[in-house]
């Protein structure tokens with residue numbers, strides 16, 4: 001029997017209850033270093049552009065993540081008979097100084113292979129990531145999704161909390177394609193006090209003002225996304241409009257801390 005391949009995080013964080021809810025022949029487990037050969041990328045391709053990644057790059061990235069103990073939790077569901085990954089999802093645990101050095105979890109890259117949808121694998125992935133978040137002490141989980149997936153996450157207790165904002169750097173077709181208009185969906189967490197909310201609001205308004213004036217040269221112009229990788233040589237200061245939705249998302253992210 002071949003030895004167990006390295007896992008990204010401890011299998012002790014996998015819930016036996018959630019495993020028990022899967023159909024026979026499917027296994028819920030941490031990502032393993034050999035999953036490149038089990039169709040991990042075929043599965044991810046159902047979400048967005050994956051780019052060309054060699055097995056060596058995959059393994060290096062895996063080891064890099066594994067060294068960040070307690071941070072990256074990529075779970076997969078494997079079809080054991082076919083030796084194929086049919087679903088995957090990620091929980092990244094962010095250590096904060098706030099709230100007595102609390103932890104917040106970020107859910108990313110949820111995808112079920114298109115041949116396997118409608119079998120509750122998506123819900124099981126989210127349940128499993130919530131389980132890990134609970135076990136490692138996260139006080140909240142956050143995620144971004146398209147409007148069309150809002151009802152799916154709603155089934156797991158997530159609710160819409162304003163919007164988020166993004167700036168794309170070092171743009172090329174692997175990092176900018178298929179960018180849907182996202183919304184932020186988080187469990188409801190109210191600010192502790194009204195003064196905390198007011199202070200946070202002032203802070204983000206100050207940050208936004210700085211961004212649109214003093215720091216504007218560093219902002220990438222996404223409206224000119226022609227993917228030709230020509231360096232941007234125009235040094236004229238640019239003022240970028242911060243939408244009210246983006247601003248309110250930033251305010252919210254501070255208010256829920």
Ligand SMILES: CC(C)(COP(=O)(O)OP(=O)(O)OC[C@H]1O[C@@H](n2cnc3c(N)ncnc32)[C@H](O)[C@@H]1OP(=O)(O)O)[C@@H](O)C(=O)NCCC(=O)NCCS
Pocket residue numbers: 046047109110111112113116117118119120121122123124144145146148149150151152155
């Ligand atoms: C979204 C996705 C993960 C759902 O996975 P799935 O395994 O097919 O979903 P499940 O079988 O677990 O569905 C659970 C429930 O959610 C519902 N549901 C699934 N997708 C839904 C959607 N997009 N909108 C509303 N409800 C949805 C199902 O009908 C089911 O409802 P029920 O419990 O009342 O029967 C899957 O469709 C997918 O991989 N999509 C492409 C990638 C993607 O968009 N990922 C999310 C990135 S934010």
